[in-house]
Amino acid sequence: MEKIQIMNEAALERTMTRLAHEILDRNKGTQDLVLVGIKRRGDILARRLACKIREITKKSLKVGTLDITLYRDDFTTIAAQPVVHKTEINFNLNGKKVILVDDVLFTGRTIRAAIDELIDFGRPALIQLVVLIDRGHRELPIRADYVGKNLPTSLKEIVAVRLKELDKADEVVITREEKA
Amino acid sequence: MDWKRKHLLGLEELEVEEIEHILDTTDSFREISTRAIKKVPTLRGKTIVNLFFEPSTRTRTSFELAAKRLSADTVSISAQTSSVVKGETLKDTARNIEAMQIDAIIMRHSMSGAPHFLSRCVKASVINAGDGCHEHPTQGLLDIFTMREKKGSIKGLKVAIVGDIAHSRVARSNIWGLKKLGAEVIVVAPPTLIPMGIEEMGVKVCFSLDEVIGKVDVLNILRIQLERQKCGLFPSIREYSRLYGVTVDRLKKAKKDILVMHPGPVNLGVEMAAEVANDPRTVILEQVTNGVAIRMAVLYLLLQ
Numbered sequence: 001m002e003k004i005q006i007m008n009e010a011a012l013e014r015t016m017t018r019l020a021h022e023i024l025d026r027n028k029g030t031q032d033l034v035l036v037g038i039k040r041r042g043d044i045l046a047r048r049l050a051c052k053i054r055e056i057t058k059k060s061l062k063v064g065t066l067d068i069t070l071y072r073d074d075f076t077t078i079a080a081q082p083v084v085h086k087t088e089i090n091f092n093l094n095g096k097k098v099i100l101v102d103d104v105l106f107t108g109r110t111i112r113a114a115i116d117e118l119i120d121f122g123r124p125a126l127i128q129l130v131v132l133i134d135r136g137h138r139e140l141p142i143r144a145d146y147v148g149k150n151l152p153t154s155l156k157e158i159v160a161v162r163l164k165e166l167d168k169a170d171e172v173v174i175t176r177e178e179k180a
Numbered sequence: 181m182d183w184k185r186k187h188l189l190g191l192e193e194l195e196v197e198e199i200e201h202i203l204d205t206t207d208s209f210r211e212i213s214t215r216a217i218k219k220v221p222t223l224r225g226k227t228i229v230n231l232f233f234e235p236s237t238r239t240r241t242s243f244e245l246a247a248k249r250l251s252a253d254t255v256s257i258s259a260q261t262s263s264v265v266k267g268e269t270l271k272d273t274a275r276n277i278e279a280m281q282i283d284a285i286i287m288r289h290s291m292s293g294a295p296h297f298l299s300r301c302v303k304a305s306v307i308n309a310g311d312g313c314h315e316h317p318t319q320g321l322l323d324i325f326t327m328r329e330k331k332g333s334i335k336g337l338k339v340a341i342v343g344d345i346a347h348s349r350v351a352r353s354n355i356w357g358l359k360k361l362g363a364e365v366i367v368v369a370p371p372t373l374i375p376m377g378i379e380e381m382g383v384k385v386c387f388s389l390d391e392v393i394g395k396v397d398v399l400n401i402l403r404i405q406l407e408r409q410k411c412g413l414f415p416s417i418r419e420y421s422r423l424y425g426v427t428v429d430r431l432k433k434a435k436k437d438i439l440v441m442h443p444g445p446v447n448l449g450v451e452m453a454a455e456v457a458n459d460p461r462t463v464i465l466e467q468v469t470n471g472v473a474i475r476m477a478v479l480y481l482l483l484q
Contacts (some may be wrong), residue, residue, distance in 0.1 A: 067208065070220040070250075070480075081183050081484060084208040084477075120217045 006151060006159075007172035012132075015148040016045070019130055020052035022146050023099055030057055032125060034096045036064040038114050039085050042102035044165045045132060049101060064089035066100075071113035093122035103161040105131040108142035133172060135159050183481045187299045187306045190315035191356040199357055202477055203325050209480070210473040212249055223252035226483050227282040231274070232309070233259040233289045238444055238468060239309050239319070243286050246475035252283075252483070270294065271301045278302045283483055287311075305482045313347050319443050320353025322474040324361065326467050327398055330439050335362035340392050342368040342424060343402030343451055344413075346375040350443045354400060355381050366392050369424065372413040389424050390433070398439045401426055404451050417450055427453045441467060 007015065027033055030053065037046030043065035050061045067085040100114055111129060118127060130146040135153045151174070153159060158175045162168070181201045191199065212220055228247045232240055240256065247254045257277075259265070264273060274285060284305040287295050292312030299306040310316040328334055339358055345351045345367045358365050365383040367374060374385055386392050393399070404420060414420050426440065440452075440462040448454045456462060 070212075070222040081481070084205050084480070086208045086211055088211070116221070120219070121215065 002176045004174050005171055006133075006174055007149065009170040012170050012172065015132065016048055017052055019146050019148060020049055020056060023049070023128075023130065024053065024056065026128070026145070027097055030059045030061060032095065032097045033099060034062045034064065034091065034093070035099045035101060036066055036089065036114075036118065037101040038110060039065055039067045040166065041161055041163055042066075042100075044163050045103060046099075046101040049099070049130070062091045064091065066114055066117055068110060068113040068117055071117045073109060073113070087117065089121055093118065093124045095123070095125050098124040098127045100127055100129045101131075102129070103132050104159050105129070105134045105142075105144050105147075106137055106159075108138045108140035111142050112140050132161055133159055186482060187295075188317055188478055188482060189295050189299060189306065189308045191317050191320050191353045191360070192315065194317075194357075194360070196360050199321070199324070199360060202321055202474070202481065203328060205477040205481060206321075206325055206470070206473045209476040210470070212476070213469070213472055218249050219251060220249065221251045222480060223247070223250040223483055226252040226284070227280075228252045228254050228284045228286065228479070228483075229277055229282050230254060230256040230309075231277070231285055231287045232257070233264070233287070233294075234310065236288055236309070238471065239288065239316075242468070242471045243307075243309060243318075243475050243479075246472050246479055249472070250476055250479055252479070255282075270298065274298050274302050278304055284479070307478065307482065310349050312349065313352075314349050315353045315356075316349040316443075317353050318471065318474055318478060319350050320357045321478070322467055322471040323350070323354055323400060323441060323443070324357045325470050325474055326441065326463055327358075327363075327439065329470070330463065331397060334358060337363040337398060338366070338396040339363050339398040339400060340366045340368050340386075340389075340396040341400045341402065342389060342426070344373045344405055344408060345369050345378065345402070346373050346413075347405060347408065348402050351402060352381075355383055359383070366396065368392055370414050370420070373408075389426075389430065393430055394433045394435070396438070397435065398441065399426065399434070400441045400443075401451050402443065403445060404447055406447065406450075421450050425449075425451055425453065426456050428455050431456055431459065437461070439463060444468070 035046040035050055037043030046063050050063050054060055065088045067087045069082050069084045128145040131144045132148040133151050134147045135151050156177050160173050162171050164170050181197050230240055244254050282304055286307045286309050288309040289311050292314035294311050295306050295308040308317055341351050355365055359382045366386055367383050368386050368389050442464050446452055
């Protein structure tokens with residue numbers, strides 16, 4: 001299996017700083033802003049963005065986590081039953097500007113499920129999407145408002161975001177399945 | 181873990197990993213019932229039939245709410261208002277219901293083994309909601325879930341089950357599950373309410389509540405079925421209450437952090453004093469809340 005590093009720890013750190021600035025710029029500050037990360041790596045990125053925003057503005061944003069397992073549309077097509085994790089949004093979403101965070105944007109189906117779940121929690125003023133990597137191949141009309149890196153890929157390639165909290169290092173790698 | 185089972189008939193046949201997987205999944209489902217919109221779309225398009233041949237408030241409502249919160253469609257049939265009174269057999273009733281394209285049957289029946297029989301007659305998933313004196317797996321699971329939540333772990337926990345062990349499906353499901361997860365179980369009752377050979381399930385038997393109350397971490401108190409008293413299994417309700425009822429005085433002898441449980445409905449003043457039912461260490465209503473989450477987890481695992 002061929003493996004190429006797309007982002008190392010320093011690059012990932014710089015990208016997160018830039019994304020934090022872009023979010024603040026577009027929303028003109030932190031008024032009504034909340035972060036919601038999609039498990040299991042989006043929620044870690046959401047917490048890191050909250051840290052960056054605190055460093056910049058000295059304001060703490062609320063961070064929630066979303067487990068979209070129960071909203072998936074592919075139960076019948078995936079082999080193993082996915083483990084259900086907890087959704088934790090301990091604040092009211094009504095009228096809030098929700099920044100939805102995920103690691104990789106691919107088909108868009110995860111985001112569809114996440115938006116459906118968010119709306120079951122209330123009526124946000126708006127939802128914006130931030131992703132670390134946009135690898136293309138959308139199957140739904142969904143796009144990200146903030147992108148860490150656009151990464152054109154083929155369907156045979158696998159993009160993996162690795163984060164210290166769950167994996168050994170902070171990096172983004174792309175692997176290609178060898179032809180048999 | 182990879183869930184393979186189609187039916188939930190009892191805790192006896194479940195592996196330790198399967199029980200733990202249900203408990204872990206339950207933890208995630210509990211949050212849904214605290215949302216403003218208590219519904220997720222997971223079982224949209226599935227049809228679930230509640231087939232109850234015995235009366236029930238808690239279990240039937242709990243299963244129905246669990247199914248509805250997962251967006252399944254539910255139908256409730258009680259034996260008294262169905263064709264069962266015209267003499268239709270269980271097999272025929274079930275196969276006719278199944279012909280309407282349903283996905284699961286939740287059944288309570290007075291005969292032990294009825295859901296096992298049903299699971300061989302139909303293609304739908306069968307969930308045992310209590311069969312005779314045999315098992316009541318979701319009650320066992322929700323009791324164990326509540327104990328694990330309050331005490332951290334089941335391993336090494338000392339649990340006393342007090343009451344009519346002989347006729348209790350709740351006791352059997354508790355014993356199977358708790359023993360598998362490494363708890364020590366003591367059954368406490370007058371000799372006439374202890375079934376022969378119960379020791380083979382790996383439990384200790386004690387005829388005196390006063391002897392064990394100071395040593396255990398959990399008291400799971402069963403309902404005294406008042407109709408049993410007429411069969412002469414114990415001399416009077418009053419005597420039972422005096423020897424086996426959990427009173428304020430008796431509870432003073434227990435560990436400070438004892439957990440007091442009851443599957444309901446409670447006969448206040450018989451197996452449990454009203455003051456005990458309202459004690460902060462008594463978690464009867466939390467058991468009911470957890471019951472909905474357990475049943476959501478079970479329906480999700482079996483039907484998804």
